[in-house]
Amino acid sequence: MAKLAVNVDHIATVRQARRTIEPDPVVAAAIAELAGAEGIIIHLREDRRHIQDRDLHILKQTVKTKLNLEMAATEEMIRIACQTKPEMVTLVPEKREELTTEGGLDISRKPLLKKAITTLKKDGILVSLFINPEPADVKVSRGLGADFVEIHTGRYADAQNEAEKEQELSRIRKAVETAHRLKLRINAGHGLNYINIKPLVAWPEIEEFSIGHSIIARAVLVGMERAVKEMLALIRQG
Numbered sequence: 001m002a003k004l005a006v007n008v009d010h011i012a013t014v015r016q017a018r019r020t021i022e023p024d025p026v027v028a029a030a031i032a033e034l035a036g037a038e039g040i041i042i043h044l045r046e047d048r049r050h051i052q053d054r055d056l057h058i059l060k061q062t063v064k065t066k067l068n069l070e071m072a073a074t075e076e077m078i079r080i081a082c083q084t085k086p087e088m089v090t091l092v093p094e095k096r097e098e099l100t101t102e103g104g105l106d107i108s109r110k111p112l113l114k115k116a117i118t119t120l121k122k123d124g125i126l127v128s129l130f131i132n133p134e135p136a137d138v139k140v141s142r143g144l145g146a147d148f149v150e151i152h153t154g155r156y157a158d159a160q161n162e163a164e165k166e167q168e169l170s171r172i173r174k175a176v177e178t179a180h181r182l183k184l185r186i187n188a189g190h191g192l193n194y195i196n197i198k199p200l201v202a203w204p205e206i207e208e209f210s211i212g213h214s215i216i217a218r219a220v221l222v223g224m225e226r227a228v229k230e231m232l233a234l235i236r237q238g
């Protein structure tokens with residue numbers, strides 16, 4: 001059965017709106033774990049718009065399941081990851097002006113990605129590449145030595161009608177099948193919510209769903225524990 005890893009960036013977004021100390025993503029992560037989440041994810045962005053270095057350092061000491069650090073493949077981030085040693089790093093593209101990660105990695109930047117993967121793996125960190133649902137990108141990820149690929153589900157989540165949704169689902173399906181054949185471990189995420197996750201939970205190849213915004217949005221209204229438990233119940237139906 002797939003696992004649920006909860007991204008707590010947007011708890012930090014609310015905190016940073018006032019540059020105060022609450023709400024604390026460290027507390028949110030602990031509640032998410034108590035509710036059954038099997039991993040905690042944070043994205044330390046170059047501009048530190050939500051998660052701060054302090055969050056990473058404390059979460060490294062307090063997360064009991066698995067800490068997955070999303071980051072760009074920059075020298076600064078690789079240094080921070082190698083010093084902190086989260087269980088896993090997911091390499092993502094990053095643009096300053098974007099509201100959220102917009103697309104998968106530009107997989108043609110092979111030397112840069114290869115260097116990042118080699119350095120991180122040497123320190124015992126599992127490496128995942130956040131990629132568009134393209135079999136070609138999956139194959140390159142395998143060649144680069146990634147442990148996981150995280151298949152970008154954003155275009156599926158943004159589909160405007162049933163036909164588009166089916167088309168995007170079938171792109172994701174092909175990427176998942178390719179990754180499975182190549183023995184890559186598979187995560188999926190971006191834009192997933194309590195409704196659009198339903199077709200994906202039936203796919204046994206997906207090891208973990210990475211979900212942030214929809215869970216935090218619900219948590220604001222009903223509480224973190226209930227929001228996590230409701231998502232877990234959907235995943236477990238698969």
Ligand code: PXP
Pocket residue numbers: 007009043070090092100101130150188189190191192210211212213214
């Ligand atoms: N996976 C990756 C690589 C991401 O960058 C994000 C957004 O931080 C997510 C998953 C989670 O996306 P969402 O917040 O839309 O659930």
